[in-house]
Amino acid sequence: MDAESRKKALHYFFDKVVDPLGFKFTPDVELMDFLLEQEVMLEGKHGIPFCPCQPLRHDRARDMQIVCPCIPFHRKHFDAIRRCWCGLFVHKDVIDPDSLPQLSPKDVGLE
Amino acid sequence: MSDKFVRAIRIDEIAPGGMKTVEIDGREIVICNSGGAYYAVQRRCGHMNAALELGTLDGQYLTCGMHCAQFDIVTGQALSGPVPADLGNESPPPKLAEFLQHAGMQMKHVRTESIRTYETKLEAGWVLVAP
Numbered sequence: 001m002d003a004e005s006r007k008k009a010l011h012y013f014f015d016k017v018v019d020p021l022g023f024k025f026t027p028d029v030e031l032m033d034f035l036l037e038q039e040v041m042l043e044g045k046h047g048i049p050f051c052p053c054q055p056l057r058h059d060r061a062r063d064m065q066i067v068c069p070c071i072p073f074h075r076k077h078f079d080a081i082r083r084c085w086c087g088l089f090v091h092k093d094v095i096d097p098d099s100l101p102q103l104s105p106k107d108v109g110l111e
Numbered sequence: 112m113s114d115k116f117v118r119a120i121r122i123d124e125i126a127p128g129g130m131k132t133v134e135i136d137g138r139e140i141v142i143c144n145s146g147g148a149y150y151a152v153q154r155r156c157g158h159m160n161a162a163l164e165l166g167t168l169d170g171q172y173l174t175c176g177m178h179c180a181q182f183d184i185v186t187g188q189a190l191s192g193p194v195p196a197d198l199g200n201e202s203p204p205p206k207l208a209e210f211l212q213h214a215g216m217q218m219k220h221v222r223t224e225s226i227r228t229y230e231t232k233l234e235a236g237w238v239l240v241a242p
Contacts, residue, residue, distance in 0.1 A: 001191065006190045012169075012170055046195070047192060047195040060197060
């Protein structure tokens with residue numbers, strides 16, 4: 001299977017999910033490309049495009065919460081940091097994704 | 112371009128996002144309406160031969176209804192294989208477990224292949240396909 005074609009397809013499907021949630025793909029095209037490529041590799045291995053930046057626990061209920069785009073499962077956290085954990089998606093008003101640090105739920109007072 | 116185009120279906124027979132199967136020269140072909148553009152692909156899924164018109168079409172992406180393998184209807188490329196099923200946390204009855212183990216062993220060797228595409232053109236209200 002061709003990784004570039006799959007990346008294009010994931011982009012198409014993910015965009016439909018994140019847009020109504022107020023998110024968009026990061027304007028950092030290089031990062032977007034890299035993260036999508038990692039997801040294609042994870043999908044090739046597991047059959048599911050998991051978030052490349054979160055560990056699989058081999059507990060289906062928990063692992064399903066990191067299937068990209070995992071925004072609905074971490075909504076409060078991601079709204080607080082205006083990006084998703086790995087930075088593939090950012091709030092629609094973000095133009096400088098590098099200005100958004102990767103803060104944990106604890107860092108933003110959610111734990 | 113092939114000069115063997117034959118009438119497959121009328122243009123108004125499928126709404127955008129819809130699919131319909133026709134048989135031409137013994138070949139099962141699915142005609143897809145992707146936002147007003149018509150594409151034709153083989154009917155059988157490149158994973159386990161399921162009927163692709165029973166799946167879903169979103170843009171140029173066709174998802175098989177059986178195991179969710181995905182294909183690009185423009186190029187025929189296989190984009191992803193089957194999605195793992197959720198068998199729940201409870202152990203299945205022994206006979207079913209034995210069958211699942213056997214089926215799983217066989218399925219490990221199944222590859223998802225790209226699907227064949229066919230040329231299409233529109234003419235006088237018809238979708239023509241070159242089988």
